[in-house]
Amino acid sequence: MQQSCVYHSTAENISENIFRSVAFSKYDDLDLAADAIVRLQELYGDVADFTLPRENNSKDVLTADEMFDIGSRCMDNNNTCGALHYMLRAKELFEAANDVDSLIMTLEHLVDLMEQEGNLDYALNYTLLQIELYGSLGEKETVEVLKDSANHYKHVLGGELKAEEKATLSEAYHCVPSTYIDPNYQQLCKGETVVTEHTDKKPLHCHLYTNNNHPLLRLSPAKIEEINTAFGLNFAHDVLTEREIELLKQAASSKFEASKIVTYDKKTDNFIIQPQSRSSNTGWVFDDENKVIREMSKRVATILDVDVDSAEAYQVLSYGIGGFYTPHHDWGSGDDPFPGHGGNRIATWIFYLNDVKEGGATVFPRIGAAVWPEKGGAAFWRNVYYNGTPNSLNLHAACPVLKGYKWASNKWFHQHRNEFKWPCKLDSEL
Ligand SMILES: O=C(O)CCC(=O)C(=O)O
Numbered sequence: 001m002q003q004s005c006v007y008h009s010t011a012e013n014i015s016e017n018i019f020r021s022v023a024f025s026k027y028d029d030l031d032l033a034a035d036a037i038v039r040l041q042e043l044y045g046d047v048a049d050f051t052l053p054r055e056n057n058s059k060d061v062l063t064a065d066e067m068f069d070i071g072s073r074c075m076d077n078n079n080t081c082g083a084l085h086y087m088l089r090a091k092e093l094f095e096a097a098n099d100v101d102s103l104i105m106t107l108e109h110l111v112d113l114m115e116q117e118g119n120l121d122y123a124l125n126y127t128l129l130q131i132e133l134y135g136s137l138g139e140k141e142t143v144e145v146l147k148d149s150a151n152h153y154k155h156v157l158g159g160e161l162k163a164e165e166k167a168t169l170s171e172a173y174h175c176v177p178s179t180y181i182d183p184n185y186q187q188l189c190k191g192e193t194v195v196t197e198h199t200d201k202k203p204l205h206c207h208l209y210t211n212n213n214h215p216l217l218r219l220s221p222a223k224i225e226e227i228n229t230a231f232g233l234n235f236a237h238d239v240l241t242e243r244e245i246e247l248l249k250q251a252a253s254s255k256f257e258a259s260k261i262v263t264y265d266k267k268t269d270n271f272i273i274q275p276q277s278r279s280s281n282t283g284w285v286f287d288d289e290n291k292v293i294r295e296m297s298k299r300v301a302t303i304l305d306v307d308v309d310s311a312e313a314y315q316v317l318s319y320g321i322g323g324f325y326t327p328h329h330d331w332g333s334g335d336d337p338f339p340g341h342g343g344n345r346i347a348t349w350i351f352y353l354n355d356v357k358e359g360g361a362t363v364f365p366r367i368g369a370a371v372w373p374e375k376g377g378a379a380f381w382r383n384v385y386y387n388g389t390p391n392s393l394n395l396h397a398a399c400p401v402l403k404g405y406k407w408a409s410n411k412w413f414h415q416h417r418n419e420f421k422w423p424c425k426l427d428s429e430l
């Protein structure tokens, strides 16, 4: 059952996988691997904080150099809070290892970051430390320059930093993250319960569905579990066989490329790729590629009770650790949101092609629902009201994969050819 899936244990050897080995093959470059590590820590908290010591000598702790690199990447992304998190930990480790050169470099960044945060006492503290270190190296000129900047901080702070104040400046510095994370999205991803005004308050049911004894379902009815009846959000268990799953994966993987979110900008008449909102690979698989795939689509269309020819090809997705998709809608706006596809996407069907070890749920922040990947199962929901108006309450997201990997496949059904099955109603009835 969907409800029983709860995010639970601690991560294990993730940084080892993502940053050291997988990084080079699965990610275009180390910067993207660093982004994934930061994303996991920001969303899941301590359980995904690879700067923290772990039990059992796990290799899942970043080295000081890696922490420094990730902190630098955060600076490039203007993520001051993330940068401080990683730079402060790097500083501790460089201090412990007596690595003066690296420590000096880290302190330089820390001074800038603290100044940006408006924490001049910390900026002064780190400048004083730099003075000590350069002094020990005999670099008199640099010491003089740094003394000027220390004097500037002292002046602005209204005098000397008292010795006891200096001592109390601990590394337990907490900043307020500038990247906004929708709290419902975050809680749902962690497996916590979220109740909103749109959460189904009625008892939810599981039932077998044959679509009026349709030949494709009569002998093997769909096992449907309701998740939100008002939005037509359901889960269908055991829809795919092992063979079908392998076929979809194989057909897609030869065509994989980085998933994109492309929006059309009317002003510049250009398609713009949205960065930082999605990380996965996409391969499109068409019904006419294989008889088995065509049969699969017919079964899906029968469960949804829509026309099979209104559908797009399968969009097969593979997510690595940290792979995600921020909250979004599948429908488009405007007169002809999907040129050539026949109207809007009225329904989304998403197959899960494997069980994900940790993370990777599909969550619906506005209705307080989470769907946990289950091999061979699928979630489906309606995207528009019966009068064709897009429904903004079905905002949804793919939570970052914390452990393992995730394969899924979207199939979207469009308005045209479904005029009789989804008759246009005058009001915005669901
Ligand atoms: O992978 C998921 O759980 C959701 C993916 C999704 O929403 C999309 O690709 O539009």
Ligand SMILES: [Fe+2]
Pocket: 328, 329, 330, 396
């Ligand atoms: Fe989506």
